[in-house]
Amino acid sequence: KNQVEQSPQSLIILEGKNCTLQCNYTVSPFSNLRWYKQDTGRGPVSLTIMTFSENTKSNGRYTATLDADTKQSSLHITASQLSDSASYICVVSPSGGSYIPTFGRGTSLIVHP
């Protein structure tokens, strides 16, 4: 069964600090992995998309890494801001078949001033 596990479940940091969120998956065959940011009461917004051949991708202060061999990904947030407080969701899509993505449960990040 395809699974996506995220850790930590929740995280509290001070404004200006860095943090790293983890995502492990068992989805196979692999097509792509995406990180989304979801503010409370809003739809998820895409931060990064990575395919099998990509190891790292940045979007401003967000940097995602992918190790397709170990099936692990991380999202690093640099110099956190209060507006980074949100849920971060890792989504992995398979290739072939129905292409239905598997969602992680998300990491809830709270940035305190």
Next chain:
Amino acid sequence: GAVVSQHPSRVICKSGTSVKIECRSLDFQATTMFWYRQFPKQSLMLMATSNEGSKATYEQGVEKDKFLINHASLTLSTLTVTSAHPEDSSFYICSAGSVRNYGYTFGSGTRLTVV
């Protein structure tokens, strides 16, 4: 970039009535649309997958007669919650995409409250 518009953003309805939620892809043709449901502090739960011009595929436990999905064109899908009850109150989100582009772009979500 790909934009998906979802309406309404919030709706309050009386128990027993039906509510229709629209999901439109504004600048691309969405061959596949997904409908999700999200309860507070929980992850998105896939309800159904629809491909343009064909019947939706519902996930196990989702009542197809209660949650009617129509995907009549490549830019529009609708979810109708029929005979809504308070337990149907939730956050409903659509996502639309083209497999070729990997891109499944989410709508902004609809907060449904059934009173």
